[in-house]
Amino acid sequence: MAFTLGLLRRRCRLWGRKRGLAVLMVAMVGTALAATYLRHLAQQRGVKEQPPCTVTQEQRRGLYLLLAAVSALLTRLSITHFLCFDSLWGAVHESGPLPWDPHAHLCALNEKVSRHEEAELLRAFRRRGLALEYSSAEGQYTIRNSSSALGTFEAPTVRVVLFEEDERVQMLRRVGWRRRLLPPDCDAHPSLQCFPPNLAASPLPIRPFGPLSLPAPREDIDLLKFHYPETWWRPLQPHC
Structure with missing residues (x-):
């Protein structure tokens, strides 16, 4: 019984780590997609991206x-x-x-x-x-x-x-x-x-x-x- 409970705890911890990693990856992908979408909108509207503190x-x-x-x-x-x-x-x-x-x-x-x-x-x-x-x-x-x-x-x-x-x-x-x-x-x-x-x-x-x-x-x-x-x-x- 003790062996079974220990195995379940390890599986739960492993599943929790995997779930956290998955959430992080989804967030990163979402951020990248959002940035790409905003750049696309800016290009469509003719807006030039300019680094801060830059004079053309x-x-x-x-x-x-x-x-x-x-x-x-x-x-x-x-x-x-x-x-x-x-x-x-x-x-x-x-x-x-x-x-x-x-x-x-x-x-x-x-x-x-x-x-x-x-x-x-x-x-x-x-x-x-x-x-x-x-x-x-x-x-x-x-x-x-x-x-x-x-x-x-x-x-x-x-x-x-x-x-x-x-x-x-x-x-x-x-x-x-x-x-x-x-x-x-x-x-x-x-x-x-x-x-x-x-x-x-x-x-x-x-x-x-x-x-x-x-x-x-x-x-x-x-x-x-x-x-x-x-x-x-x-x-x-x-x-x-």
């Missing part, structure tokens, strides 16, 4: 054309502008955009921008086939190509962030109504994104940015220290 050559070419047009127009309008934020980091470390970033950042002096009526700016950009959108909360223009057609890929943009000098602290601080509510204390309020006016004093140096040559701050590393006070000495990590 088409996106990169579009960014260079857009950035060149924006910088030329800002120069014609006598608006002081220069590479900043992630684009400045890319210019310093990559001599161009960060490998994973399809967009670009410029900073501009609000004093020069405010000399132009909003309607004048809109017309100037529209005549060059560019769409201009302003966020009064963030103090930032977002510029894109009106006729950009990159299929399923994200179209490049140029973000122009506005700064103006606050004489109370003798620093340039970012505009936008969200920040106007804050007291002029750059150390207590990092979101003001302050930096010294001398970094944006004309004439500005020119720095390579891929095939382009664009204005840059007078001391690029110093501006990066203000942009990224806690991490400026470390390689910038992808945020895509």
